[in-house]
Amino acid sequence: MSALLILSALAATVAFHAPKAPSTIYDFTMVNIDGKNVPLNQFKGQVLLVVNVASYCGNTPQYKGLEAMYAKYKNQKFAVLGFPANQFGAQEPGSNAEIKEFCTKTYSVEFPMFSKIVVKGEGINPLYTWLIANSGSSEDIHWNFEKFLISREGKVIGRFSPKTQPDDPKLVAAVEAALAAK
DSSP, X not given: OOHHHHHHHHHHHHHHHSOOOOOSGGGOEEEXXXXXXXXXXXXXXXXXXXXXXXXXXXXXXXXXXXXXXXXXXXXXXXXXXXXXXXXXXXXXXXXXXXXXXXXXXXXXXXXXXXXXXXXXXTTOOHHHHHHHHTTTOOOOOXXXXXXXXXXXXXXXXXXXXXXXXXXXXXXXXXXXXXXXXX
């Protein structure tokens, strides 16, 4: 067998087995705050607001508004997904158990929370690499409580700054428009 034929066969095998690049948020499996794998395809057909959160940040009171938004729209197939991160001012130093206790006791958080991840820089979680790449802006995450709005089809349709409050009219309008889309 010629070397060219061998290389061609090897390339075809590698291409056949190469992992598919994620095209929607549903292509990811994340670990929840309790340590269980959660395929994000369980949220298929829902509008999602993905937020990197922290317990000791000036933006932390946004938990209250995020929980209110979740409660208001969850029956319309809407969910907030919280991803604790410690990249900004070391404002999320606790363990997953400590984060869960804080969120539950302080803000009565019921929306899905996930294990602490890296959202910027070295070791960035692939979900956040995908969110940034598909947000229309290649800028890194700016701070805690940056928000990504995800359509029912699993695509990024909006990105909102950490200072955008959950009850901000622009964010609310974007969520309601996404919920109304069929």
